[in-house]
Amino acid sequence: FHDEHVQIEGSLDPKNPNLLQGKSQPDEETTIVWNLTRKVGECDEPLQINDLRLAHHVFPNKTEWEDIGENTIDGNEVRITGIVVNESKKAKSGTVVFKETKSGEKIGEKVVSVPAESELEVEFIWDTNGYAWTDAGKHESNREIEASVSGDSETEEVKVYPKPVILVHGLWSNGAAWGDYRNYLEEAHSYAWKAYAVGADPKVAQMNTGKSAGNMEPTFSIERNAQELGKQILHTQKTENAWRVDVVAHSMGGLISRYYIHHSMTNTPDGKPTIKHLVMLGTPNMGSPCADLMYPSYKALGFEVEALRQLQPSVVAEFNKEVTNRKDVRFSITYTDKIPVTCDLKVAGDGVVTRASAIWQIADVSHSDSLEHTALTGKEDFMRFVRPRLALGPKMAK
Numbered sequence: 001f002h003d004e005h006v007q008i009e010g011s012l013d014p015k016n017p018n019l020l021q022g023k024s025q026p027d028e029e030t031t032i033v034w035n036l037t038r039k040v041g042e043c044d045e046p047l048q049i050n051d052l053r054l055a056h057h058v059f060p061n062k063t064e065w066e067d068i069g070e071n072t073i074d075g076n077e078v079r080i081t082g083i084v085v086n087e088s089k090k091a092k093s094g095t096v097v098f099k100e101t102k103s104g105e106k107i108g109e110k111v112v113s114v115p116a117e118s119e120l121e122v123e124f125i126w127d128t129n130g131y132a133w134t135d136a137g138k139h140e141s142n143r144e145i146e147a148s149v150s151g152d153s154e155t156e157e158v159k160v161y162p163k164p165v166i167l168v169h170g171l172w173s174n175g176a177a178w179g180d181y182r183n184y185l186e187e188a189h190s191y192a193w194k195a196y197a198v199g200a201d202p203k204v205a206q207m208n209t210g211k212s213a214g215n216m217e218p219t220f221s222i223e224r225n226a227q228e229l230g231k232q233i234l235h236t237q238k239t240e241n242a243w244r245v246d247v248v249a250h251s252m253g254g255l256i257s258r259y260y261i262h263h264s265m266t267n268t269p270d271g272k273p274t275i276k277h278l279v280m281l282g283t284p285n286m287g288s289p290c291a292d293l294m295y296p297s298y299k300a301l302g303f304e305v306e307a308l309r310q311l312q313p314s315v316v317a318e319f320n321k322e323v324t325n326r327k328d329v330r331f332s333i334t335y336t337d338k339i340p341v342t343c344d345l346k347v348a349g350d351g352v353v354t355r356a357s358a359i360w361q362i363a364d365v366s367h368s369d370s371l372e373h374t375a376l377t378g379k380e381d382f383m384r385f386v387r388p389r390l391a392l393g394p395k396m397a398k
Helices: 181-188 222-240 252-263 289-300 313-322 355-359 373-377 379-390
Strands: 019-027 030-037 048-056 071-073 077-086 092-100 105-114 118-127 142-149 152-161 165-168 195-197 245-250 275-281 330-335 364-367
Touching: 048 142, 048 152, 077 092, 077 105, 077 142, 092 118, 105 118, 165 181, 165 222, 165 252, 181 195, 181 379, 195 222, 222 245, 222 252, 245 252, 252 275, 252 313, 275 379, 289 313, 330 355, 330 379, 364 379, 373 379
Parallel strands: 071 152, 165 195, 165 245, 245 275, 275 330, 330 364
Antiparallel strands: 019 030, 048 077, 077 118, 092 105, 092 142, 142 152
16 A cells, blocks of 8 residues: 545535535546535634514513514614524634624623633614614614624614604694695605694593684693693604604694603613604793783783683793793704784784794794794795704614
């Protein structure tokens, strides 16, 4: 016998990379056949990750997690879970990086240490605030989460729909005042951006600020109307599984919303305010001179209209002393002052609310070209003022 060196080639089955098969025939009388199996762990395998799963809380359960079906809502917490596998015969450490691939945003990382020939579950909580939009304010609900470690990665797709918008009407009005807002939202994003006007479904909630202009029938107080607002918010959260909402309020609806925030609003499981943003349209944050002009006449005739009384500047001044806690809710307001006289005052405003009353102590203020008070709920002010404050991408929403 004598040694002979031959060069051999084999094929690797990608479905079974641990198996190497092949044969060689160095001469007519000799055939070499091999079937080699690599024992898992013999080589210094890098960490791998698999079985990526996404789950969220189902409102109002703050403790249990449920796998996400079709979508979650912007602002919800999402739990990302994956399995890190170590097939090596020695313990290994690594960093699991979590990324949202559509935006390219790195959303977090976790350092793991996995014993030899073992696996470890890794978990990260993703704040989805802003992920229904791009940072340019364009709609982008289709998202993809990637978890990677040591060059290996796993992805999972998820849809993030915008926060629902609660619409709060003002004095002598009702839910019908927001009739076109649903269309505004759908045009700006998709059917997934939902609007819920307080009073649109009286079985859910119905404020009473007076049925029509000049109403002399009894109304609810701001406190009672705030309770109705709370019912609508709760119903919307359950319906949409939305832990956070935005509020758009016209006129007195802004005072009702402020009262609700101060007295009744709770936080989400991660400690954030339930209302992300309160956007006000012509709210009389210091009252209206029209109420001073009209309420005494109503009372003299025997008509007690509480909603009108509470809009008197002296009454709102006391309201502002009491209602002070914004609880980290963002406040914004737009106003118009096209009309040179506000009721009996020679002060410019929208015919009902003066500029000074609207802007009050609010930093984010915007002037509107609308002609008068009721026009502030129109499409132009939605596109110019409301949409840019609600359609915030991940960076702007922080």
